[in-house]
Amino acid sequence: MTEKTLRATYRILDASSNRALEGLRTMEEWARFANDDHEMSAELKSIRHCVANAVGRLPRSTMLAARDTPGDVGTEITVPTEMMRSSVASVVAAAAARTAQSLRVIEEYGKTIDGQLASEIERARYRTYTVAALLELSLPADDRQRRLAASSLYVLVDAGVDEAAFSESVRGLYQSGVDVLQLRDRSASDRTLLQRSAVAALIARQCGGLFIVNDRADLAFASDADGVHVGQEELPVADARRILGPDKLIGLSTHSIDQARDAVADGADYIGCGPVFAGRTKTFDRYVGPAFLQQVSAEIELPAFAIGGIDLTNLDQVTGAGIHRVAVTGAVRDADDPAEAVAELKRRLGKPVTK
Numbered sequence: 001m002t003e004k005t006l007r008a009t010y011r012i013l014d015a016s017s018n019r020a021l022e023g024l025r026t027m028e029e030w031a032r033f034a035n036d037d038h039e040m041s042a043e044l045k046s047i048r049h050c051v052a053n054a055v056g057r058l059p060r061s062t063m064l065a066a067r068d069t070p071g072d073v074g075t076e077i078t079v080p081t082e083m084m085r086s087s088v089a090s091v092v093a094a095a096a097a098r099t100a101q102s103l104r105v106i107e108e109y110g111k112t113i114d115g116q117l118a119s120e121i122e123r124a125r126y127r128t129y130t131v132a133a134l135l136e137l138s139l140p141a142d143d144r145q146r147r148l149a150a151s152s153l154y155v156l157v158d159a160g161v162d163e164a165a166f167s168e169s170v171r172g173l174y175q176s177g178v179d180v181l182q183l184r185d186r187s188a189s190d191r192t193l194l195q196r197s198a199v200a201a202l203i204a205r206q207c208g209g210l211f212i213v214n215d216r217a218d219l220a221f222a223s224d225a226d227g228v229h230v231g232q233e234e235l236p237v238a239d240a241r242r243i244l245g246p247d248k249l250i251g252l253s254t255h256s257i258d259q260a261r262d263a264v265a266d267g268a269d270y271i272g273c274g275p276v277f278a279g280r281t282k283t284f285d286r287y288v289g290p291a292f293l294q295q296v297s298a299e300i301e302l303p304a305f306a307i308g309g310i311d312l313t314n315l316d317q318v319t320g321a322g323i324h325r326v327a328v329t330g331a332v333r334d335a336d337d338p339a340e341a342v343a344e345l346k347r348r349l350g351k352p353v354t355k
């Protein structure tokens, strides 16, 4: 191994051992000071010492000489969301991932220098997988994802005639059982959409519902909505994610199984599937029908909301295709008693099959 290669290898081993030890310590602090879990704390401390002892087999002066933090280009490479942790669950999850990745790096590059080091690190890595899983499971799931998984009725509304009427309608819909509400209004100005979204986001939090802005990730961000819904021709999921970060919801419209598969690959949190039937709100050249829903139900693990012309007269065709989540507009907007329509839709949908 050339001098240059050896130095680079020690530099990698130095950086990765620091990263692994920091990740283990981050997990250990929660197990110790939040969970008061003696067994988990002791295991994480033991792993940390095993890693330190294994890395101690390497010449420390050589490792330190290879360190060059000012010259580390990686310190300049940032992604918008890496400085964002909206929950302790995401802190612990990030520490667990960072630790596992770093231990794998030490193990692989360590094999070129000291096989005993590599095997000791391998054992530490397997122990880390186990304790990290237990620690993550001890934390409340990110509430937004949990509420999304439990959602079955999603209603799209417009901005209404004024803020007071909009607020009253939104609160009434959540209180009657709507799980997810989306503001979709092409006729409203940005200012109106922002103001309505901020109000709806607040009411959603008060009522335990989710609030989504249609199309506009910027407005979703500015109003602190729970997320954004984008179509195939709008901002790609990855770009919406850069704006909203890892803990907001991004929904994507899908019209084919390939688009649904792409939505999973692109990191969408849920999908809209349609338009299923002809409806009263938006017209299309073609309708996907229940057959597309059957394909999604058979294959796609993301929460999938059927949309397009769905109401109580055809809901059985949706649930019969295996989809127990729907997004509607007219079925509630045009009902004589919207609250009763919501209650009946929820009753007919039952508890969603949590995917």
Ligand SMILES: Cc1ncc(COP(=O)(O)OP(=O)(O)O)c(N)n1
Pocket (backbone or CB within 6 Å): 154, 156, 182, 184, 214, 215, 229, 230, 231, 232, 234, 251, 252, 253, 271, 272, 273, 282, 305, 307, 327
């Ligand atoms: C839940 C849900 N599903 C689908 C859509 C349709 O979105 P899109 O295809 O972008 O069309 P517009 O709603 O923007 O006209 C949706 N909004 N919500």
Ligand SMILES: Cc1ncsc1CCOP(=O)(O)O
Pocket (backbone or CB within 6 Å): 274, 275, 278, 279, 280, 281, 282, 307, 308, 309, 310, 327, 328, 329, 330, 331
């Ligand atoms: C926005 C949208 N995208 C596909 S169908 C649709 C309209 C849904 O409204 P309705 O439930 O009244 O058909």
Ligand SMILES: [Mg+2]
Pocket (backbone or CB within 6 Å): 214, 215, 229, 230, 231, 234
């Ligand atoms: Mg759209």
